[in-house]
Amino acid sequence: MMTVAASKMLLMATRDFISSSSSNISLTHFRPLTYASSSSSSAVSNYPERLVSNPPDLIRWVRREGGFVHQGLKIADDGSNGLGLVASEEIQKGSDLIALPSHLPLRFRSVDSDDEDGLESVLIQLARQVPEELWAMKLGLKLLRERATVGSFWWPYISNLPQTYSVPIFFPGEDIKNLQYAPLLHQVNKRCRFLLDFGKEIKRVLESVRPDDHPFGGQDVDASSLGWAMSAVSSRAFRLHGERLPDGTHGYVPMMLPLIDMCNHSFHPNALIVQEEDTKSSNLLVKAETHIKQNDPVMLNYGCLSNDFFLIDYGFVVPSNPYDTIELKYDGALLDAASMAAGIPSPNFSSPTPWQQQILSRLNLHGEVSDLKVSLGGPELVEGRLLAALRVLLASDGTVEKHDLNTLKSLSAEAPLGVSNEVAALRTIIALCVIALGHFPTKIMEDEALLKESVSHSTDLALQFRIQKKSVIIDVMRNLTRRVKILSSKETTTTNQA
Numbered sequence: 489m490m491t492v493a494a495s496k497m498l499l500m501a502t503r504d505f506i507s508s509s510s511s512n513i514s515l516t517h518f519r520p521l522t523y524a525s526s527s528s529s530s531a532v533s534n535y536p537e538r539l540v541s542n543p544p545d546l547i548r549w550v551r552r553e554g555g556f557v558h559q560g561l562k563i564a565d566d567g568s569n570g571l572g573l574v575a576s577e578e579i580q581k582g583s584d585l586i587a588l589p590s591h592l593p594l595r596f597r598s599v600d601s602d603d604e605d606g607l608e609s610v611l612i613q614l615a616r617q618v619p620e621e622l623w624a625m626k627l628g629l630k631l632l633r634e635r636a637t638v639g640s641f642w643w644p645y646i647s648n649l650p651q652t653y654s655v656p657i658f659f660p661g662e663d664i665k666n667l668q669y670a671p672l673l674h675q676v677n678k679r680c681r682f683l684l685d686f687g688k689e690i691k692r693v694l695e696s697v698r699p700d701d702h703p704f705g706g707q708d709v710d711a712s713s714l715g716w717a718m719s720a721v722s723s724r725a726f727r728l729h730g731e732r733l734p735d736g737t738h739g740y741v742p743m744m745l746p747l748i749d750m751c752n753h754s755f756h757p758n759a760l761i762v763q764e765e766d767t768k769s770s771n772l773l774v775k776a777e778t779h780i781k782q783n784d785p786v787m788l789n790y791g792c793l794s795n796d797f798f799l800i801d802y803g804f805v806v807p808s809n810p811y812d813t814i815e816l817k818y819d820g821a822l823l824d825a826a827s828m829a830a831g832i833p834s835p836n837f838s839s840p841t842p843w844q845q846q847i848l849s850r851l852n853l854h855g856e857v858s859d860l861k862v863s864l865g866g867p868e869l870v871e872g873r874l875l876a877a878l879r880v881l882l883a884s885d886g887t888v889e890k891h892d893l894n895t896l897k898s899l900s901a902e903a904p905l906g907v908s909n910e911v912a913a914l915r916t917i918i919a920l921c922v923i924a925l926g927h928f929p930t931k932i933m934e935d936e937a938l939l940k941e942s943v944s945h946s947t948d949l950a951l952q953f954r955i956q957k958k959s960v961i962i963d964v965m966r967n968l969t970r971r972v973k974i975l976s977s978k979e980t981t982t983t984n985q986a
């Protein structure tokens with residue numbers, strides 16, 4: 489696990505996160521990777537300070553570079569979402585809002601090529617050491633390089649980026665603990681550990697690099713500056729089609745889209761990114777998906793993501809997020825305990841019969857390559873694999889054979905193995921929920937009371953996050969309890985009629 493000390497190191501992110509070691513190159517040729525301003529604008533507004541105070545006008549820059557920006561758009565404070573794109577006049581559905589020429593997105597063009605030398609090749613060599621799941625860090629290296637370079641084409645864009653990000657890698661250790669949810673703690677700690685190790689590795693590699701080939705202009709890059717870059721990318725980049733590959737398909741390429749990335753997130757967006765797939769130099773378009781009223785923010789949907797992703801990548805939590813889930817480990821002994829607590833006679837989850845084991849293997853819940861992570865919540869409510877496993881483990885052989893796996897995995901397939909089997913399965917899941925809730929050290933009411941106190945932004949986010957996780961569990965319990973009641977009343981009616 490990541491130690492509190494390690495997470496504090498990342499937390500100490502901000503102002504002096506990169507100590508400049510001038511080596512042989514004069515820093516005047518490079519833009520220092522420390523903050524240029526410390527104005528107090530964040531004290532009077534809802535959004536973090538930008539990299540420089542009074543950065544260049546982004547809309548004007550996009551237009552100057554040949555892009556199109558609808559005349560009725562402005563950048564303004566979007567309430568609790570930070571800065572955003574806002575309509576200064578009514579905009580008709582279907583209107584073009586922004587068109588970006590293909591040279592404006594910031595992307596890492598050559599991670600897979602070998603023909604670069606000098607500066608680019610060092611960057612590529614470093615990017616290759618980043619695991620695929622941390623793709624934002626690869627592009628983050630490119631961002632850091634452009635940030636360090638005086639005269640970078642992207643400076644008008646980069647100078648408009650926030651100085652700080654509210655993602656958990658920058659939380660104080662206490663607030664990482666305050667998340668109270670092991671799967672996210674694990675991810676946060678993994679990222680912190682990676683950034684600390686990668687910072688050391690970069691230092692080692694750059695020690696032997698010629699000054700002219702130094703990608704960051706001779707400046708040290710440490711875990712905090714890497715964290716800044718990774719968070720800037722994860723919270724703003726879009727993964728879009730890249731150029732057509734030789735086999736005719738397109739790979740997905742992460743890109744930072746100046747101005748487009750000023751749009752905040754909504755599951756009910758009023759705008760949409762459109763990408764023409766075929767032409768190599770296609771424009772990226774944002775279109776109005778609905779009629780947009782004057783003063784409405786322009787919103788994009790970042791994706792149907794759980795709060796784990798919203799918090800770790802974007803630094804916010806969506807209340808009542810319909811895509812939020814909780815993760816559990818599929819574990820026979822835990823299921824035995826749950827079903828016993830639910831009053832189900834003689835459960836045998838920890839010792840399935842051979843035919844049950846066969847089905848569990850097909851569900852990827854048994855055997856060497858099994859995936860034991862299952863989830864509750866989200867649109868599915870109960871992950872199909874878990875539901876099917878419980879139905880099967882609570883059934884006798886003969887009743888199962890005639891059903892296919894998809895039916896067994898579906899909650900809307902009402903009681904495929906009989907009402908009492910279904911009631912037992914659902915009650916076991918409800919008991920699992922009770923156990924899962926018991927793992928949180930505090931109750932929602934206590935969290936809500938803490939939220940009313942004046943707490944820091946990171947504590948506020950951690951409290952919101954854990955309240956939402958507990959709410960997911962409670963919503964699942966409510967829904968399943970309702971189903972059990974309906975099924976039980978059906979069972980009683982059938983028995984009475986018989």
Ligand SMILES: C[S@@+](CC[C@H](N)C(=O)[O-])C[C@H]1O[C@@H](n2cnc3c(N)ncnc32)[C@H](O)[C@@H]1O
Pocket residue numbers: 535536568569570571572650723724749750751752753754801802803804805
């Ligand atoms: C792509 S940027 C959007 C522009 C950003 N608000 C800014 O000030 O530069 C994404 C960031 O905006 C904020 N944001 C976007 N949608 C939000 C939402 N629905 N709720 C809270 N914060 C949001 C988060 O800080 C997120 O990391």
